[in-house]
Amino acid sequence: MYAQILLPLAVGTTFTYTVPPELAARVKPGVRVVVQFGARRYYTGIVTALSNTPPEGAGQLKAVSDVADNTPVVLPAQLKLWQWISSYYMCTQGEVMKAALPSGLKLESETTLLRNDDYVPSAEEPLTPIEADICRVLSADKGYNILAIEKALGQRALMRPIRHLMQLGAVVVRESMTHSFKPRTEAYVRLAPALFTEVALHLTLDALQRAPAQHALFVNYLDMAGVTAAVKLGNAQMLKPVTRHDLCHAPNAATALAALKKRGVLEVYAVETSRLRPSVAERAGQDAPMLDKPLSTEQQRAHDEIVAAFATKEVCLLHGVTSSGKTEVYTQLIKETLARGEQVLYLVPEIALTTQLTSRLERVFGTQMGVYHSKFPDAERVEMWQRQLTPEAFPLVVGVRSSLFLPFRRLGLVIVDEEHETSYKQQDPAPRYHARDTAIVMAHQLGAKVLLGTATPAIETYHNALSGKYGLVRMAHRYGGVELPEIVVEDVKELRRKRLMKSPFSPRLATEVRKAIEGGGQAILFQNRRGYAPVLECKACGWTPRCTRCDVSLTYHQRLGKLVCHYCGAQYSVPTQCPACGGTEMRDMGYGTEKIEDEAAKAFPDARMERMDLDTTRSRTAYERIIHRFASGDTNLLIGTQMVTKGLDFDRVQVVGVLNADQMLGQPDFRAYERAYQMMSQVAGRAGRRGSRGLVVVQTKQADNPIIDYVRRSDYEAMYRQQLAERQAFGYPPFSRIISIYLKHRNDAVVDHAARHLAALLRPHFADGMLGPDRPVVARVQMQYIRKIMLKVPLQFTPTSVRRTLLAARDVVHGFDVYKSVTIYFDVE
Template sequence: MLEFAEGAATNRKTLFVEVILPLAISINYTYRVPFELNDAVTTGKRVVVQFGKSKLYTAIVSAITETAPGKYEAKYILDILDEQPVVTTRQLQFWRWLADYYMCNEGEVMNAALPTALKLASETKVMLNKGFEYDKAALNDKEYLITEALDIQPELTISDIAKLLGQKTVMPILKSLFEKNIINISEEVAERYKPRKRAFLTLNPAYHNQDNLQELFIILEKRAPKQADAVLAYIKLSRQQKVVSKTELLEASGAGESSIKSLVEKEVFFVEEKNVSRLGYNEDEDEIINFVLSDAQQAALNEIRQHFTEKDVVLLHGVTSSGKTQIYIKEIERVMAAGKQVLYLLPEIALTTHVIERLRIYFGNAIGVYHSRFNDNERVEVWQKVLNGEYKVVLGARSSVFLPFNDLGLIIVDEEHETSYKQFDPAPRYNARDAAIYLGNMFGSKVLLGSATPSFESYYNARTGKYGLVELSERYGGVQLPLIQVVSITEETKRKTMQSHFSSVLVQDIYQALDAKEQVILFQNRRGYAPVLMCKVCAYTPKCINCDVSLTYHKHTHKLHCHYCGYKEDSPSVCPACGSTHLEYKGFGTEKVEDELSVLMPEVRLARMDLDTTRSRNSLQNILNSLEEKKIDVLIGTQMVAKGLDFADVTVIGIINADSLLKYPDYRANERSYQMLAQVSGRAGRRDKQGKVVIQTYDPNHRVIRQVIANDYSDLYFTEMEERKSFKYPPYYRIINLDVKHKDPEVLYNQAEYLAGELRKHFGDRVIGPEPPLINRIRNYYIKSIMLKFERDSISIVKAKAIIRETITQFQTTKLSKGSIVQADVDPY
């Protein structure tokens, strides 16, 4: 039974509801409930409300009271959209915590949490559903008037329709037309979600009698042989499967639509429309495959379960290819047997689509998938199945923490160190790993963090006893860790053995792998063709008109792209500054690596996996399928290739330029470089063959590279933690970043200095800045950053956040703040 706050009321009470609007407002608004809706209103339901002069929104009821708001007269809610709540009380509690911890508003959390199809707004466009035939005589007067108007004008806004009908609230009429499939709605005001339906056929029970069936065949074979074929095909299909769809029967029988329609009219078949899943699962695939854990895996699992008797969070630190996924599966089976739900978080959609194929073998239809590549209807379908308890396991990316679970027993956060768990824009700027730990605490469930290269925060918490710690130091099946060879780009360049961006060592290893019918992954942490286009005469470099960054050249579009705002322009052939034709490309990305390798090895089958090649819905899965089916010899990619991919025949990994990771100006650069290099290396030799990793760098003696070669995470950890402690960085200190933005740099300077000065009155030298960030203008807004560092033990972070909120509010009430945007980012890295 789902837990929902009680909200039903008797008919004549004057009720008020506090609602969460999908807007960045700091206080939730209160509305009055019409008497006729008293019995229907419940916490967690969506209601339609007017906010401002004319805007209509969907809001979530967060509380019900009989107390009117003191400062303003409450407007009435206009409609209730749900028969049952779509948000649970635990979710509302979770939203409040997220808003409080990450210093944002509940409306911003609601925007991130709810699938788009469950959110509504008023200034939307309505149009006729082209190609759908309907009977106008069956419409009422107002519905008819709307359809006639849409025949004349293809699109109408809701305000247009309200004027047309001479009434304020048109939602019920639009909802009716939408449910009849007559209209489509952009940013729908009515329900976006429509179940996917399929026609299923059943044989009239009268023909279960063999004599009657034989008589029917005789008649049909003489008069309508195609109909006889359809009946015969149905009987064969019904012996093999429980239900027969109309589509399956048409395909199996070779009969046409008209034959099936005639059989339905003769009542030989009865037709029933059923909702079916859009998610592509085989309804009958429920096979559970048993496997045996190795001794090391079993020992790790026993240790995890022992820790869970005392601690709520356990960190599994297992080397790459140590079989962490199999341990997860065994723990999922245990929790499912107890009748509880499991949330399995993965950092990337690439990894999600890869892992789901493996997990579905074990859990069949009990597992659901949730990520941003699903369309609106699919996301709502998963939402409803989780709400109804149909999914026992949900596997997904960071937004899965928002799903309406009712009985969570276990949360797994795989690759817990990944930065992909952190949302940077828009608010809430949450970390799904940390949010999952709080979610687990709410449900009293256990949380299992897994990584070969844990984040320093999690490892620190494990070493200090806050979390349980389990180490798994050997690869599954006794496979050896890959052999790592470091190649000096400087030395190879001097010896003239570099071919484009490929050292002689890497080229030789690629050829050896291909000769052995094995596969190769090449890693370059930058997409595009060339990061910089530069004039050789005057050093002019094209920059984005909206952001303070140089434009990246993309060969497939022959345009210069901004990776921050999406701006594009044609690549010039003449320098616009001096008129020179001597323009050259500096640096290189995945596109250039692919282009130059295709020239160097024209016979090799190449593919590229980066943001540009995986934008469409199925492109990512197609690349992974092709790699698994050995249709690809060499896969070139960005960090997407580093995250948990498991392919038996990948034996060589080439890291084209490690320096782009190591030289980044960030206190986490060494930690992240180690994680990335170790994770990429871990893709090699994951079965019975030892893999090889070639790291190309200008600095082969860099400490982090040496630690990667030695697989010495502990040395990295202790070395870096000394520096973190000295320079007041996490995990010893908490960080809150405030970005102040304005379109005028001079105004911004004054605003940021004032705000920093006000904060120093409370926090002193804990306030650092304001300073311009690495990219100090994005989308025409100049940026100044203020960093606040707080000791973990000697100051209340709750009180500190309250003071920061008050200071920002006070700043925003001054004339000086005009035109500014202030964004808070808690735990920003």
């Protein structure tokens, strides 16, 4: 038997291996196998196909070393989706596999492992000698890869015992430990088997008379476990499980338990508990269900129209203004889908949004709901993946774009909330897919429906809805009759000319924020740039420090006391002297969220403020803490980047300030105005969601810009018409497809020549639809010089023909020795 194996590598094909007879019964499509690739490296691959005949021209083939699963971990539908992603987004299936599978499911020779010192071996499943040797070699803080372990032990083929140790929780992947993950185990106490007789119990109790603490603890255990009744009936199965926590709540109980263990009276053993939403069952019954209530008249109408649209169309757009109650409509549709025995995937753009949304949805769906995103430790993602393959699979999964890759057997509905969000587009590394579009393809392949929801649809989505490709349902009013917020535009240029603005806050914004806080309300300040100051500058000559690896100026982070490159992450000391002129006075230019926080502390001394940006939300618990404190009223002023714009629902927000609208309007991107409108409208939608009408203050130097006027009037239709006319005039989506080609190399001249060569090959095919090659705004990142070619591909060109042309041209360029080391990749749509 011959197996086609997909490996998690950026190679354009699968590889053929022979299947030894002793493994043949277990090898089937979708299972993981361990194979040798190259001289000494081992990888976990996925079997994609089996054959009884060798491929044509096959030479000496290697054999499959081991089989990791008894049943497939990747379903045929998933392999089909991976193939489509690979083809459409022009990457390899191995890159898709690498992105799709959690690290724990794709063990390889280079995987870095650590010993988990919290693991307690159980009497039922002791470690084998080789497993004990592996644990002895490993360290709890220094990672070792599998090759190093094999070398230290003088043995080969250790993948199987290492995989078993990972299943036990004795060994973890380094990635897990960097997220402070420890396998969730709970210690239980049980009676030593030799004491399970009335005589032995009486003798033990007599022997413990001289140790009162041990005697008391032992009697307590006998009562909790129901030992007396179980012994009388001779049925050990009647013993109730007793946790160490429940038994040792009294003072000195832990010392007594240790002594009883030493005497051989009691045993302590570990039981691994599920990592998946351990608190759902506890919290499901708390509070009144926020979303489990009858729909309003408008919500019911929207629900009925969506159901009617699904009768004839696979995709429907729900265009509802902010706070119109779209989530309640989603909830009703989810209930109906689950009642039919089908699964639902609920996609959200940001981890921050899952934090608030899941606490609301779990009150309705309880343990039916699972959550999946990249901030979870790897072991938790592995367990989620494996559970979705079983009959106990979560019928409702809430997650970010990576949850698309989970296995679904009965998918009936996909909800893409805030479908316009840029977070749905993966940038680096490959696959550079768009989760919204991929979800539509996946649903089509599985026979499911897709509901796209937003207050500010993407231009392409709205165009598809108006043209009849998608269904379209509108919700034009806020829930409960609450008015949309009043939006006020403050002309910063004019205020500064009159010297009325001496801080980042206009007088009107400062007054309104102060009034809201004093009245028991809350406010949000939106500044879409983190750090303290975007630029540090020499006051004498204007020199600014720049990254030595990237062509960008460094951002000053005051809390860190460093200059940081936001492209490569490099950190630099703050210069005390200008290297250009010798000057010693450096001034910070512009405002980041850190500086806004400092200025807000001066302007609003009574505010209880918090900052939400990438620097303060490195872990999932950080998101949860910030959002929980603001939602509960512990804080009343939230300062943040675009994270605060993404569908968060707070009751008491009365004022929202957009501090620098010009930054969004000035981006060198044909979608800049569309995205600026979406971002400002979304953050404005956080105001006045309950009760009185909210206020939004937009600060800008371009008060006469039409986009600012559309935001002020909340006029999406006008923005859409204006942008669509521009797109049509210049041949941008939805009237074409955009494919960007990036070339990178450490030598500027080499990448420049390679880009010109590639452009010459493509120009006959795309003519005026090709822009470039040119230097992007940031033309060097991590010592790699960059060139970019943009293609506006006519809609009549098929994706297959375009892919064939582009890959052929890339192969021609790579055929020259001087260009072989040039990285060339494609970013579609």
